[in-house]
Amino acid sequence: MPPKAAKGEYIETVHPTPAKQFQAPAPSPEGPNDTGNKISRRSQIHGTQHIILGGKTVIQAEAVIRGDLYRLPSTAASTDPSNPPPQSNAPSVAITVGRYSYISKSAILRPPSRLHRGVHSFYPLKIGDHVFVGESAVIEAASLGNHVHVGAGATVGSMAIIKDFAVVLDGAVVPPGMVVPSWCVVGGRPARIVGEVGEGYGVEGAEGGMARERYRVVGRP
Amino acid sequence: MATLKPPPAQHRSSSSSHTPTGPPKAPLKADPSATIADTAVFQGTYPVTIGAGTVIHPRARFYAYEGPISVGDGCIISEKAIIGAAPGTSASTRPSPSSSTGPSPTSSSTDVTLSTPQIQGSGQETITRISYFVTIGPHSTVLPGANIHSSATIESLVTINRYADVGAHSKICSGCQIPANGSVPEWTVVWGSGIGQRRKRARTAREPAPAVVVAAQVAQIPVPPPAPEGKIIENARLMVLQKEREVLGRMIVPAGASKKK
Numbered sequence: 001m002p003p004k005a006a007k008g009e010y011i012e013t014v015h016p017t018p019a020k021q022f023q024a025p026a027p028s029p030e031g032p033n034d035t036g037n038k039i040s041r042r043s044q045i046h047g048t049q050h051i052i053l054g055g056k057t058v059i060q061a062e063a064v065i066r067g068d069l070y071r072l073p074s075t076a077a078s079t080d081p082s083n084p085p086p087q088s089n090a091p092s093v094a095i096t097v098g099r100y101s102y103i104s105k106s107a108i109l110r111p112p113s114r115l116h117r118g119v120h121s122f123y124p125l126k127i128g129d130h131v132f133v134g135e136s137a138v139i140e141a142a143s144l145g146n147h148v149h150v151g152a153g154a155t156v157g158s159m160a161i162i163k164d165f166a167v168v169l170d171g172a173v174v175p176p177g178m179v180v181p182s183w184c185v186v187g188g189r190p191a192r193i194v195g196e197v198g199e200g201y202g203v204e205g206a207e208g209g210m211a212r213e214r215y216r217v218v219g220r221p
Numbered sequence: 222m223a224t225l226k227p228p229p230a231q232h233r234s235s236s237s238s239h240t241p242t243g244p245p246k247a248p249l250k251a252d253p254s255a256t257i258a259d260t261a262v263f264q265g266t267y268p269v270t271i272g273a274g275t276v277i278h279p280r281a282r283f284y285a286y287e288g289p290i291s292v293g294d295g296c297i298i299s300e301k302a303i304i305g306a307a308p309g310t311s312a313s314t315r316p317s318p319s320s321s322t323g324p325s326p327t328s329s330s331t332d333v334t335l336s337t338p339q340i341q342g343s344g345q346e347t348i349t350r351i352s353y354f355v356t357i358g359p360h361s362t363v364l365p366g367a368n369i370h371s372s373a374t375i376e377s378l379v380t381i382n383r384y385a386d387v388g389a390h391s392k393i394c395s396g397c398q399i400p401a402n403g404s405v406p407e408w409t410v411v412w413g414s415g416i417g418q419r420r421k422r423a424r425t426a427r428e429p430a431p432a433v434v435v436a437a438q439v440a441q442i443p444v445p446p447p448a449p450e451g452k453i454i455e456n457a458r459l460m461v462l463q464k465e466r467e468v469l470g471r472m473i474v475p476a477g478a479s480k481k482k
Contacts, residue, residue: 044260046474064301064359066279068472068474069469070472072468072471072472106360108301108360108377110359115464115465119464120461120464120465121468122468136360136378138358138395153378155378155395157395171396173394189395189412
């Protein structure tokens, strides 16, 4: 796949290039297709070495992704700054984004943090496949499942868990620690379950299942 | 790979020169123990003061065009938070300096709006004050003249309008707005949408809920003691914040540091 001659808004990652900063995840059953992420040149990504993109991910302009807030090894809890712990070979992952997920303009993804046994640490933020994150949404969740839709201006609080096929309406405020079950629609401030998505939601080509099409049209002139 | 890196930082404490075409860089007076990310933006003509132990996340923006900005000790300012206002945004809600106690000599309803730029031009400055141990969430906006008292929490996507006053230990939940000249008493939670609804934070020890009492009787275990007083919970929260700041101070790439990535 030859690189495009024209310098578009989006950088497309191509698989075998060593220039790619994003790590390749373990080979998935779908094959080594962790490529073709479309990342806006104006996105604001921090700590790229702690971010895994599953491929076909779209990241729009001004989206902030805080990969620098990764989980430190437990030895790093020592408060001695002159003696930093040795770097482990396995890099800790701050944010995982699945295939065909879409991060809109000005959205913020930041890993959640909490105090556990006297140690304040950040926990990985996992985002599944075919996930849509709306404009200016703030995601601090522990995990977003597959086919989750987060509306524009929504807030997902620290350590919340959104299961597969759930929909968070525009402007909803999902409180910290909330678990949204599968197939539920949540909305309001604070968010509560207001309904459920219909049969066939997320099926390819139907409502909630347009992720491939959404990916395809990004960056087209 | 270079293209995937964040764009060059607009703020560097080491480089004092800036391009003449760029926006003016606000004089920054930061305590050495503060952690300021390299991609935080400081613009404007008035000074910005940052207290000890404060953490400024990347992409936070400070616009000191209308007056100095003062941030106290131990604050956390999150990503894309905007403190101050960029030039060009209207200051129409500004109250007249002579207040509403008496008619000002030039008073007529049209004069007030017309005279606003003159007030600005005459060296009137609007101090934006953020006190100690304040947390400001991502995407929140604090407009000039706002005064946020100590230990307040501003969650994400909040707008604090001009000359608003947020009391100590209060919490503004996500998506709320505090109107111009509005005031939030201390120990208050503002929640909901728009200007939101308000309630007092619990400050006294609370007995366990009836359901808990019944459950304890069924399970034949002693009824749990009442929840601790609000003051104790608040102190615990502030201790957790302290831990968070320590961790963030180690993780955020500080301004002026050589890029090791």
